[in-house]
């Protein structure tokens with residue numbers, strides 16, 4: 001492996017780890033219900049959570065946002081629960097593909113956006129952990145693969161046409177890497193990736209309009225949902241970004 005490439009990869013992984021460690025140390029409390037996000041960064045958060053549970057004998061329960069998250073919860077022998085037993089969560093920790101200046105997010109690069117958004121919406125506080133490459137001014141500045149959109153398989157093509165005709169941009173059906181055909185989500189659906197590179201885009205309005213399309217289940221636009229984001233920086237520090245919007249839930253200030 002090229003040495004430069006190896007060093008870059010290592011520093012990104014360590015950036016994910018320091019962000020996750022600090023977020024967990026700041027937000028995890030005893031006797032709470034916690035949502036566990038999906039992706040590569042959340043792995044470090046769960047590692048840290050498992051240390052707290054073991055060292056402090058904490059009584060916590062965990063709601064997964066994907067098959068992967070459920071496996072992580074099992075791997076560390078953490079107590080698993082669901083939204084039927086625990087419809088209200090104290091905290092949800094998750095990664096993101098991009099975080100803009102207002103803490104709006106693009107999520108779903110790993111195809112897990114639907115359950116992630118449901119679980120986050122049931123939590124008092126959503127905290128995001130990421131490496132510094134995810135920190136941007138506007139959505140689409142850094143993450144170039146487009147907005148992930150989960151759709152019912154039978155209408156993926158009309159939905160692609162409707163989005164293209166109404167909003168422009170380019171849109172594609174996400175194809176699997178080790179299987180012939182499309183990616184199938186944990187919910188049995190397809191994912192579209194929509195590239196719309198207007199830096200002035202009103203994502204809140206677009207998100208509402210997208211959700212009007214029959215068969216379009218959910219978007220990877222998480223608008224005004226995150227309270228705080230932790231970014232691991234190349235110098236080993238952690239940058240913390242806060243959502244100052246009045247309506248955002250903030251259980252660390254209570």
Ligand SMILES: O=C[C@H](O)[C@H](O)[C@H](O)COP(=O)(O)O
Pocket residue numbers: 037038039040041042094095096097106107108109110111112113116
């Ligand atoms: O569908 C995947 C999720 O939204 C992830 O949280 C997101 O893609 C970030 O993943 P990673 O931490 O691997 O960059």
